[in-house]
Amino acid sequence: MRNFFVWRSALLFMASSLLVVTSCKKSTDVTPTGPVTDKEVNGWILDNMKTYYYWNDKLPVNPDVSLTPDVFFKSLLNTYDVATNPTGDRFSWIQESADELKASLNGETKTDGIEYKLYLRTASSNDVIGKILYVQKGSPAAKAGLKRGDIFYQINGQTLNTGNYIDLVYSTSDTKTYTLASVDATNAIVNTTTTRQTTAVVFQANPVFLDSVYTIKGKTIGYFVYNQFATGPTGADDHTYDNQVDAVFARFKTKGVTDLVLDLRYNPGGYVTAAQNLGSLIGKGVDPSKIFYKKEYSKTLTASLTASYGADWFNGYFLQKSSNIGANLRTLTILTTGGTASASELVINGLRPFMDVTTIGSTTYGKNVGSITISDEKGRIKWGMQPIVTKTFNSLNQSDYSTGFKPSVEVKEYSNEVWKQLGDVNESMLSTAIARITGAGRVAAHADGPTFELGSSIDRRAGRSNMFFRDKLPAEQH
Known part of the structure; x- marks a missing residue:
């Protein structure tokens, strides 16, 4: 999916909920002609936020409609802050393609079929590992032999670390080669040379x-x-x-x-x-x-x-x-x-x-x-x-x-x-x-012991x- 509005962290794409509403202008409105401008999109966003937004009484009085739509949408939110606004909005989100949004809400995405959690390898290390939570049945990952509990420390031959893991894990490349690690009898994570290759598909x-x-x-x-x-x-x-x-x-x-x-x-x-x-x-x-x-x-x-x-x-x-x-x-x-x-x-x-x-x-x-x-x-x-x-x-x-x-x-x-x-x-x-x-x-x-979580694929679903x-x-x- 492209142009998700990301505002909590680089890992966390906040998708929200179900009721599908189609927005329309009053019958007296005239539909614009010509290319769709950011200003037109922003007007549409603001009209709907005034109508439906739970915190519509907190919308800014004079929002800047010259912003790009994703930034404009963010500017309207009653933004959550753990200290000053703990009951604020952590979840509202906008996406460039409504069609892709609707498909994803029904479980259809382009994926190789693994759901995983990312961790620091140790407290003092910059190395990152991914551990598979589960594998979708019938997915490319299942066909490649990946399973719950498998650990990967490299993608396409590059070792994951805090500086590159976002680009590697969330790469738009369809084909990925995962190099696996294992857990030994002392609960230490040990690298292996075993690899599994997957190619993402549009998957339900x-x-x-x-x-x-x-x-x-x-x-x-x-x-x-x-x-x-x-x-x-x-x-x-x-x-x-x-x-x-x-x-x-x-x-x-x-x-x-x-x-x-x-x-x-x-x-x-x-x-x-x-x-x-x-x-x-x-x-x-x-x-x-x-x-x-x-x-x-x-x-x-x-x-x-x-x-x-x-x-x-x-x-x-x-x-x-x-x-x-x-x-x-x-x-x-x-x-x-x-x-x-x-x-x-x-x-x-x-x-x-x-x-x-x-x-x-x-x-x-x-x-x-x-x-x-x-x-x-x-x-x-x-x-x-x-x-x-x-x-x-x-x-x-x-x-x-x-x-x-x-x-x-x-x-x-x-x-x-x-x-x-x-x-x-x-x-x-x-x-x-x-x-x-x-x-x-x-x-x-x-x-038992400390675990150093960085994020999860579940956060992005x-x-x-x-x-x-x-x-x-x-x-x-x-």
């Missing part, structure tokens, strides 16, 4: 990654790895992936699952409707009369929406799902990391009023706000933007996770340990969950820390 990732059922010490444990809240490969009206999730829970119900481990450790968010579907399959004692989430908009948009649709429009309800396993569940455990964001956090927050939710791993990302995709329905302006438009709450009006959900039990993934594959009962997070469920009191051994809404807004707002 399926978020329904893995499901298993284990019978351990008399407990029937369902395990589900879900990596993005995407409803289907062609957009919000395609429910291919939702139907696959339904099928997973139908199997869990048939097999009598009484304890669920939901693995959201690498799930950065996505469509709220997909989160609503998942929550409705898990919740105990839920039905379409029970509130899963509530939304809060700017005062001006709230007034307009209330006038058009009534106060209940702001509530999202559970769905009636025949495959719901809530009545049979003894325990619900959710595996989390800093990559667990937005719609993933909405599931945690939305289920807590109805059942105990244990989290294992590390603190989640902390995003209790959502955004919409805005594009020009006339197609004249090619830009697409993702402004924050709403804040979410659960049925108890709780929305206190802007700094993330701290885990009930902390388990980290260390760079200098051998990682088991997802679904392996000896994998560190899963084994901890199983031990708590079965009362075993013992978990698989793993490394479309949908990162996003919730996507598909709300019908009043006609006068378009």
Whole structure:
């Protein structure tokens, strides 16, 4: 993707959420002719920000429309600052191509199929390593033999360091050769000469990654790895992936699952409707009369929406799902990391009023706000933007996770340990969950010590820390 608006760090591309809105001028407006100018794009941006932006009361009085669109968009934001504006905007974002934006939100990107985390090799070193979190099934990386836990220290023959890793890892070159390292018996990272070559392709990732059922010490444990809240490969009206999730829970119900481990450790968010579907399959004692989430908009948009649709429009309800396993569940455990964001956090927050939710791993990302995709329905302006438009709450009006959900039990993934594959009962997070469920009191051994994280490919995925809404807004707002 080109010309992402990058403003948090060189590694972190903030993609926001779902509701796809097409913007149009009032019928009395005259469509400009000739080439599209930055000033025209900026006018379109400002009009929409005045209408939809959650902090529209904080927009600058006289913004500089002579700026390029990406810089102009940034100049409008109620920018987050940890000291002076801790509840400000960390997530709004703009992209030059609305079409590429929409495709990426449904899981389609040009990739070789690896998701990875980057680390300093040691505290005192400038060397950088990448460690593979998981590999997309059927991707070029899977076909090349790469797998979770593989470590790479060179790309195309160049050793990664703090001065070059951004250019090498995020290179636009389609073909990459990874030189691998391994972890020895002393938990030291050792270079090898083994290489794996991949060539990126336009790839549709399926978020329904893995499901298993284990019978351990008399407990029937369902395990589900879900990596993005995407409803289907062609957009919000395609429910291919939702139907696959339904099928997973139908199997869990048939097999009598009484304890669920939901693995959201690498799930950065996505469509709220997909989160609503998942929550409705898990919740105990839920039905379409029970509130899963509530939304809060700017005062001006709230007034307009209330006038058009009534106060209940702001509530999202559970769905009636025949495959719901809530009545049979003894325990619900959710595996989390800093990559667990937005719609993933909405599931945690939305289920807590109805059942105990244990989290294992590390603190989640902390995003209790959502955004919409805005594009020009006339197609004249090619830009697409993702402004924050709403804040979410659960049925108890709780929305206190802007700094993330701290885990009930902390388990980290260390760079200098051998990682088991997802679904392996000896994998560190899963084994901890199983031990708590079965009362075993013992978990698989793993490394301990400092780990020096630089970033992750999850940070750059479309949908990162996003919730996507598909709300019908009043006609006068378009």
